Amino acid sequence: MSAILDIGGVFAGYGAGDILKGVDLTVERGTITCLIGPNGAGKSTVLKTVSGLLRPSRGSVVFDGTEINRLTPKARLRLGIVHVPQERSLFPAMTVRDNLLMGGYLVKDSAVVYARMEEAMKAFPICRSRAAEHAGSLSGGEQKQVELARTLILDPTLILLDEPSIGLDPKSRQIVFESIRSLSASGRTILLVEQNARSGLAVSDFGAVLESGRVRLVATGARLLEDPEVARLYLGGGAVPAVASGTRHTETASTEEDY
């Protein structure tokens, strides 16, 4: 397993002061890594520094061996880094089909876009059955599925998912997490921010605890779920056996804890 993303000593913020205060995080290729932590810890800010919406004031972001600090968001998209923000990001008065096509805006060859749209529709059948409907008429869970499907049109290497389950009912949440697993099964790397830490870790290979702008702990998702301290602070209760929660435990992964 090799690193696809290496964030080293990153400081970043929105003007008043740095929110990220020396973030170090390595994301292994083909895995799901879940960032958890309290509100204001900087989880979404980490995603923004990777997608280029925010430039770090210090530190480096290395993607697939290349430092990308100075690249524009558009250039990072071309490299295969796709960011799905926390807020609804579909175009509500456009059809589901047009929303998917917008996912391939940077792909010049329309034949490639249509072929990928076909694949996305296979992976997310809701996109085919509701293709001609306005995206705004879909439920929250359905919209999130279309957002995930739209990422596939760019054939991404790294998908940044910010709070994909926020505001969804339990059934929709389950579907979304299953979709995330299937995205990962197709070989894509996923960096996930999830307020619902228990569900996020359950679907992830690795978890990282972010607190006050720094990564405090990195371990497998299973180990974090079993950690009583993590459970008390971030999971709202006691630890849960990995098997019971359906965790993707990767025994071969490097799991050193780094406080």
Added chain:
Amino acid sequence: MHALVQGVILGVLTGGVYALMASGQTLIFGIMKVVNLAQGAMVVMSAYLSYQLFVSFGVDPFLAIPVTTVVMFGVGVGVQLVFLRPLRRDDKSELSLLVTFAVALLIEGLLSITFKTTYRSINTSYANSSWTVGGYQITVVRVYAFALSLVSLGLLFLLLNRTRFGRAVRATVQNPDSARLLGVESEKVAALGFGLGAATAAAAGSVYGLLYPFYSGSHYDLISRLLSIVVLGGLGSVGGAVVAAVIVSTSSAVVASTVSPAWSEMTFFVILLLVLLVRPQGLFGKVGRGAL
């Protein structure tokens, strides 16, 4: 009854032309949240271009449209890049009112210097021709103008709904942040969108020059009508602008032909006020962001 039907025919045909002018106006607002007070001046400028091509080279105003469209597209892109792009994002909508009004005055000044301030009109061989259908007079120019408006609006619809650029424009209108995350360069879309809005003024200008005498200051009357139509239809809604243009134009024409031309202008604004009392967002406008 005869006057009523005659009024409806005239109103619908004229409404098509106003729909074309207003579609550009609302498109620009939808993309950039810019109320383009220069749209009327751009229509008048296009009318002068058509006039000059007709007088100097004998080019029919309808045939001149491809040329004037390219010129006005360039003017629109230029105005956006030079005058609007440098505005700060925070107060762009407010400042754009002043800036586009200044552009309107600039265009008016240049036209006054070049063509003086005397009224001009484009007198083609068919300018005064009309058909009589079932006892009703239908002027040839208005029918041609209406057909041209339908074709132009149809092309605009296809451009917005069937092309990659059109999708990017609609996406930018509906969710600019998300569009940027997908690689859409909003500044580029804004410049091209402004150019597109100005380009609709080209076809409208040719028709305007055929239908009415005009001079460099004609844009004041035009812009008040266009703003009323755009607000009535719902800011940012092209379909709303088309419906509003036909409603307003038809009701004005009906009042003019059945009551008195003196009340015609007032009808226009009474309808606007009544609709806004019931639907402050206009007929097809969304509360908040518009949707093309």
